[in-house]
Amino acid sequence: MNLKSLLMASALALPAFAAQAEPVKIGFMATLSGPSAALGVHMRNGFQLGMKELGNTLGGQPAEVIVVDDELKPDVGVAKAKGLIERDKVDVLTGIVFSNVMMAVSKVANDAGTITISTNAGPSPLAGKGCTANFFQISTQNDMNHEVMGKYAQDKGFKRVVLMAPNYQAGKDALAGFKRFYKGEVVDEMFTQLGQLDFSAEIAKISAASPDAIFTFMPGGMGVALVKQYDQAGLSKKIPFLSAFTVDETTLPATKEAAEGMFSGAQWAPNLDNAENKAFVAAYEKEFGAPPSLYASQGYDLAKLLDGALKATGGKVSDKAALRDAIAKAPFKSVRGAFKFNRNGFPVQDQFVVKAVKRADGQFVTESVAKVFTAHQDAYVGECPLK
Amino acid sequence: MSSTLFLLQLLNGLQFGMVLFLVAAGLTLVFGVMDFINLAHGVQYTLGAYLTALCVAKFGHFGLGLVAGLLGALILGYVLEWLLFGVLMHRSHLEQVLGTFGVILVVTDGLKMLFGPAPLPLAVPEAFQWSVRLTPTLVYPAWRLAIMLAGVVLALVLWWLVAKTRLGMLVRAGSTDRETVSALGVNIDKLFRLVFAFGAVLAAFAGAMAGPLISIEPTMGDNILILAFVVIVVGGIGSVRGAFFAAILIGVVDTLGRAFLTGWLAGLVGKPAAASVGPALASMLIYILMALVLAVRPQGLFAGAGGK
Amino acid sequence: MTPGLRKDLALGALAVGLLAVVLFVALQIGAGGIVSLIARIGIFALAALALSFLVTQAGLVSLGQAAAVGLGAYVTLALAERGQSELLVQLPLAALAAAAFAGLTGLVVLRARGVAFIMLTLAFAQMAFFGVAALPAFGGDDGMALAARSTLLGVKVLRSEAGIAVAALLLLGLALAALTLVRHARLGLALRAAMDNERRAEASGINIPHVQLAAYVACAAIAALSGVLLANQADYVSPGYLNWHRSGELLVMVVLGGRRLAGAVLGAALVLVTEDLISHYTEYWKFWLGLLIVAVVLLRGRDLSSLFGRRA
Known part of the structure; x- marks a missing residue:
């Protein structure tokens, strides 16, 4: 213990020296095994592509990325997060696909005072009452893409809809998010295993x-x-299929024509018209031979966010408060266009309805067809006590 | 209208049961005849779907891809048997469980290494892209009918093989009295290899047929494996007839439970309570069924009834 | 004290002692990751040990051990939610809940033998799994964060990883000593007699249902203790703890460890250290773990077969 505190003290006493000698350490946790591994792999690919473009530096500092697999098990996620924080001494903990893992890991990270940036999971407790200054979320609060579909169904004048989701918290949240903006009749709510x-x-x-x-x-x-x-x-031609996190570039290679014409709520699509996005999509397809998904875009944005934040701090990570403030300003150009962090650390951004289409080159991708929300914020920020 | 819906759900249950039967048939034979617990049986199902999907993509024709895929599954099955299962066969049940569990890990992660974690595409063949109209709103896809038909035909073929041929006689004898069969001068190892290969191809066929309906991914065999074990234990280990009826029973109970239990409970305890209890209870149904059957008949429904 | 008992106790002390030494060194050099790892090994070894007793001493191969672990974790969660974090309350109640579950299901399960037994334990564990996943008060399928770490007489002994590791090794040592003593006592002899030959055991006056139920209930209670620590270590409880995959992992630890009770500690350490080491280098660590398992089974030769018997 004594040796440890000695090392800590010397590191604190010589921040400039430490920053020069030690690379910036980023822990990246994702679900990389099991049936849902595709999401985590896309997210990691996007992040690694961003890091590659930056020459594996962040804000001019050499950076080391440690990727770990949470196996979609909260306790494994906690064990790996402790490893990242205590053994590898990462400066920022990032990634995480699923909310249950995030809920478990965020407690560990918060207790240790480690800055955490979620690249996918955005559970409502962390956006509302449980928000903390050390927690950021770079994709969407979980409900936001469901709200897009609810608003879209309302705008389209659909009178009667059936809702279906797996029988767990995220599933129930999804239906609640949809109903927040949909006022028509819900004929049936089905919860599957x-x-x-x-x-x-x-x-x-x-x-x-x-x-x-x-x-x-x-x-x-x-x-x-x-x-x-x-x-x-024979239903896809008859009853419009609205969804979120269901039809995207991680599943389209498997469903192909079957998904054509199905709608999703999203904060990003490959065809969004901005220079950063065009460069990202082209680079991703060159690197991995397939179109990126929104998970990949989130990973890519993370690399650019970290780079921007470290540029602002002059490459220093030792001053936690300065780094946190730099991140909060979102000093980067997101591939989704306008982006900023709300006071709870969650995004304020435009949200779109996207449709699955077959591109001219035969690849199946999502395509933005309508902007449903402009500068949309989550429903829980009001409960967040942070200023 | 409501009775048509019930009928449709019954059909769905039967079709699910047929897929379960195809997987369980090989498992129950290998287990019953050779006393070999093969947890890696689900891997054969996964391999069947993978190889078929890859071959269909290569040849652009479902039938051709299916045949090539099944051949590939057969060869891989033989390789596994030659490398590992032939050795494990002479070990304790626990070591069989451990060794075949290791195989699951290797194959599952190996598939991920080779083809990535994302699911592979496999569409319903052109010839089956139509459906039967039951009522103005309810239709039944032809592919599901094809699965059912294939299941029934294969069940009949299996029954004929086991009940009417010399090979079947040996298999039946082997499952009850290994020593006698050895004494008859039959090479148990060869018999095992044959039964094993047959079971592997049946599971691969099930995977290939289910492929167009579900997501073809490395872990797809995990869930089906547990269900297949439930089927063979309920049906009675070693009994093909038992596996057939247990598979149908499990398929129908599971499907009807998911379809109607929540609505039915809503009438009893009110909608909010039913919405939280219903899905959980529906998931538990087949395990409750299994516990009930085994509590009354630990040897399963058909074991010892001469229904090998 | 017989030589056999002395040897088993010594082996147990060696296994737990080694972990304690590694823990001590890790604390000295400030290797937090290793402290966490030792804590996890201690926790899983405790559950594997209980299962190992059932498998090797009573021939009862359970695929439902995770249910007992998970129930222990859920009791901890429920008590912490109500502001009760005292270990002297949590540990007995967790053990009691798992014992009650095992006692009730054991009445049905223990009537079966062989594969039917395995599948019945699986069936009840799955029911428990879907059962807790349907509890909205505890986060349903997602699970829920533990309100507060457990305390001993009001002292926050489990606040640090080191505290959890020490507690896990302490409980592991106690359980290992107790089960080793039982193994060499009348109950252990009766269980082994029933495993080897039921008819002869019955003829010699052993009440097989009674001794087996006693072992089944006791081992569930011990596994529940590991659940209390697991909940504390993860600060989180989810239905995943009761999943059959977890039971399978515990069984892998037991079989890797071999027939001695202390082997369960070795098996748990082997699996968790391998996972920790390999997953640091490749995301395909399960591939290598699988290869390792297959290699161990093939290379270990036939020693286990004769010990477990064909119909283990």
Whole structure:
């Protein structure tokens, strides 16, 4: 213990020296194994592409990235996060795809006073009452993309909709987010088993109810199965399919034509018209041979955010408060266009309806078809006590 | 209208049961005949789907891809048997569990290494892209009918093989009295290899047929493996007939539970309570069923009933 | 004290002692990652040890051990939510809850043998899994953060990783000593007699259902203690703790560890250290872990077969 405190003291006494000698350490945690690994891999690819473009430096400082797999298990995530914080002594903890892992890890990071930037999970407690100055979120609060679909369904004049989601907290939050902006009749709410692969029973019920549209949140392999079966049942031409985190570039290579014409809520799409995005999409496709997904865009944005923040602090990470303030100003150009952090550390940004299409080169991608919200903020920021 | 919906859900349950049967049939034979617990059986299902998806993409024709995929699965199955299962066969159950668990890890992560974690595409073949109209709003996809038909045909073929051929006689004898079969001068190892290969191809076929319906990803065999074990234990280990009826029972109970349990509970305890209890109870149904069956008949429904 | 008992106790002391030495060194040099790892090894070894007793001493291969661990964790979560963080309350209640679950299900499960037994333990564990996942008060499928770390007589002994590691090793040592004593006592002899030959054991006056139920309940109670520590270490409790994958992992630790009770400690350490080391270098660590498992099974030869018997 004594040796440790001695080292700590010397590191504090010589901040300039330490900053020169030690690379900036970034811990990046994602779900890289199991059925939902594709999301984490996309996110990591995007981040690594961004780091590669920066020559593995952040704000001019050499940077070391340590990637770990949380296996989508909260306790494994906690164990790995402790490893990153205590053993590897990372300066910033980033990544994390799923909210349950984030809820567990954020407590560890917060106790240790480690700055955390989530690149995907945005659970409502961290946006509301549980917000902290050390926590940032660079994609969306979980509800925001569902709110897009709710607003879209309302604007389109759909009178009767069926809602479907897996039976867990994120699923329930998804339906709540949809209903926040949708005022029509909800004919049926179906909760399916997490990891369910056969949706014939649910599809038969949808078909029998014949609503104006369905809204669903079915991430990963569940979404692939649902989209295929929905299409085979002949419903995709009849009942519009609205979703979030279900039809995107991680699942489109598997569903292909079956998903064509399906709608999603998103904060980004490959065809968003800005210079940063064009460069990103082209570079990503060159590097990985497939179109990026919104998860990849979030990872890429993270690299640019960290770079911008470290430029602002002159490459120093030792002063936590200065680094935090630099991050909060969001000193980077997001590939999604306008972006800033709210006082709870969550994004304020435009949100779009995107549609799955077949591109001229045969690749299936999402395409923004309408902007639903401008400078949209999450529903929980009011509960956040931070100024 | 409501009775049509019920009928449709019943069909869905039967079709799910058929997929379960195809996976469980090989498992129950290998287990029953050779007393070999093969946790890696789910891997055969995954490999079948992967190889078929890859071959279909290569040849651009489903039938051709299916045949090539099944051949590939057969070869891989033989390689695994030759490398590992032939050795494990002579070990304790626990070591079989451990060794085949290791195989699951290797193959699952190996597939991820080779093809990435993202699911592979496999569409329903052109010839089956139509559906039967039951009512103005309810249709039934032809591919699901094809799966059901394939399941029934294969069940009949299996029944004929096991009940009417010399090979089947040996398999039946082997499952009850290994020593006698050895004494008859039959090479148990060869018999095992044959049964194993057959089971592997059946599971691969199930994976290939289910492929167009579900997400083809490295871990797809995990869930089906547990269900297949439930099926063979409920049906009685080693009994193909038991596996057939147990698979249908499990498929139907699971599907009907998911379809109707929540609505039915809502009538009993009110909608909010049903919404939280219903889905959980529906997930538990097959395990409750299994516990009930085993509590009454620990040897399963069909074991010892001459239904091998 | 018989030589056999002395040897088993010595081996147990060696296993736990080694972990304690590593922990001590890690604390001295300030290697926080290793302290965390030792804590995890201690926690999982405790659950694996209980399972190992069932498997090696009673021939009861359970695929539901994770349910007992998870129930312990959920009892901790529920008590902490109500402001009760005292270990002297949490540990007995966690053990009691898991014992009650094992006692009730054991009445059904223990009537079965072989694979039916395995599948019945799985079935009840799955029911418990879906059961806790349906509890909105505890976060449903997502689980929930622990309100506060547990205390001992009001002292926050589990506040640091080191505290958890010490507690885990202490409980592990106690459980290992207790189970080793039981192994060499009448109950252990009766269990092994029943495992080897039920009819002969019955003829010699052993009440098989009674001794097996006692072992089944006791081992669930011990596993629940590891759940209390797991909840504290992760500061989080989720239904994933009860998942059958977890039961499978524990079984892997047991079988890797071999037939001696102290082997469970070795098995847990082997799996967790391998995971920690390999996952630092490659995301495909499960591939290598799988290869390692297959290699161990193939290379270890036939010694286990004769010890477990064909129908383990």
